[in-house]
Amino acid sequence: MDGQLVQETWWQRHTRMPWRGFRLGLLGIPAIFVGLWFGTALALVGLVAGVLLLPSAALLMRNTANVYRDLIGRWTGIAIERPYLPAPASGPGFKGLLRRFTATISDPATWRDYLFLSADPVVSLFTAALPGYCILYAAWGYFLAAYGGKMLGHYGGSDWYAYIHVTAGYERNTGRIVSTIVVATLFLAFGFLTGPKFMAVYGRWGRLLLGPTEKSRLALRVQHLTETRSDAVDASAAELRRIERDLHDGAQARLVAMGMSLGAIEHLLDKDPEKARALLAQTRASSAKALHELRDLVRGIHPPVLADRGIGDAVKALALDHPLDVEVTADLPARLEPPVESAAYFAVSEILTNAAKHSGASRVWIDMGHEQGMLRITVTDDGHGGATVGGGSGLRGIERRIGTFDGVLALNSPVGGPTIVTLELPCALSSPKTSPS
Structure with a gap:
């Protein structure tokens, strides 16, 4: 359910839905022209002009359909995914244009969008927009009952309101006025009471045609898996390079120096025992530093507290070492799958690092919970905001x-703050939560 709908009261929902549906009905007017433009481009396919115009007409149609998807999702709570198949790589010249044309007409979502825009003006009239029209018709009835009927009759007009001839003789007829008010009130009540139900019906109609088919859903899933596999390979390669760099610059260099020091000590044992003793002390200190660096490296790969205690306690330990005031709330009834715990831990660690470096915040709040097979983590800071996902940022x-x-990952970071980063990872609980004795 959309967050906006969850916060609305019964009264707000029933008073707002008719006008939302009415606006969707009005959106059908430009949608008609967009559909006509696509149909015109389609009719010209036999000519070169059709091949040139159809991709741009389809793009305009998709943008219009996306407006419908967004409004339906916000106003009815029925989320509609983008169903379009991955676009092929465009090339120069007529060959690239022909490739785009072929991809457009071979995508089932193109024809479903066209069918939706062609039929929606009629469908919306009897679903989403109907309560709004009933309320407007009720307002017209009150106008006729007050003085509009007498005015129309005075100037020779004739008008019916439902079954009531409101201008007959145009003299004030109490029975006719009361009947008009009663019928108008019925239309008014019908409009406000049925608005959410008709919007729900319209939302299902939109999902039927604007949602993805099984073919497009499978294609989008394959594309997503391809991208995430590439990201996983890149992340693994970057992690290996980091480990190699840390080993080369840290522990490995110290171990090489220790080997050279031990060789020197071996030659000095008989000649200069005091100097050999001093070198032994330096070597002992170097070995302690090398051990410390190796432990830090291991913690960077998979922290022991994460393996022993789980994501909740690991993030709490991370918060204790953070320079900002970090408050952690974790409601996790059991352990998560280890790969998910590791990914979530390092994601939170990166967010906290970004907050300390760039946000100008003084406090951070972390909320973690697991519900309906989903790990949800929300990190909020009181910084100056303005964070973005793109541009090579750490959030990307x-x-x-x-x-x-x-x-x-969802980001809400208006200028002036606060910054709210929400992570959601689908996962199952792997084992009961344990605590040390």
């Missing part, structure tokens, strides 16, 4: 990391 890397698990 997080999105790619959790994308390998079909996870999604």
Whole structure:
């Protein structure tokens, strides 16, 4: 259910839905012209002009259909995915144009959009827009009952309101006025009471034609898996390069230096024992530093607290070492699958790092929970906002990391703050939560 709908009261829902449906009905007017333009381009396919015009006409039609999808999702809570098959790589010249043309006409979503835009003006009239028209008709009835009927009759007009001849003789007829008010009130009540139901029917109609078919859903799924597989390979390669770099610059260099120091100590044992003893002390200190660096490296690969205690306690431990004031709330009845825990942990770690470096925040709140097979993590800071996902930001890397698990990242960061980052990862609970004795 859409978040806006969840927050609405019964009264708000029943007073707003008729006008939302009425606006959807009005949207059918430009939709008619968009459908006519696509039909015209389609009729010219036998000529070169049709091949040139059809891709742009289809794009305009898709943009119009996307407006419907967004409005239906926001106003009815029925989310409609984009159903379009992946576009082929465009090339120069007529060959590239022909490839785009072929992809457009071979996509079932193109024809479903065309059918929707062609039929929607009539369908919306009897579904989403009907309550709004009933309310307007009720307002017309009140106008006729007040003085409109007498005015029309005075100037020689004749008008009926439902079954009532409101201008007959145009003299004030109490029975006729009361009947008009009663019928208008019935139309008014019908419009407000049935608005949400008719909008729900319209939402199902929109999902029927504007939603993806099984073919397009499968194609989109294959595309998503291809992209996430590529992201996973890139992330693994980057992680290996980081480990190799850390080993080469840290522990490996210290171990090489220790080997050279031990060789020098071996030659100095008989000649200069005091100097050999000093080198042994330095070697001992180097070994301690190398061990510390190796432990840090292991924690960067998979922190022991994450393996032992799970994502909740691991993030709490992460918060204790963070320079900002971080408050963690975790409601996880059991352990999650280890790969998901690892991805979620490093995602939260990256978000906290970004908050410390760029947000100007003083406090951070982390909420974690698992419901209906979904791990949901919300990280909120009181910084200056303005964060974006694109442009090579760390959030883009997080999105790619959790994308390998079909996870999604949502960002809300208006200028002036606060910044809210929400992560959702589908996962199952793998084992009961345990605590140390």
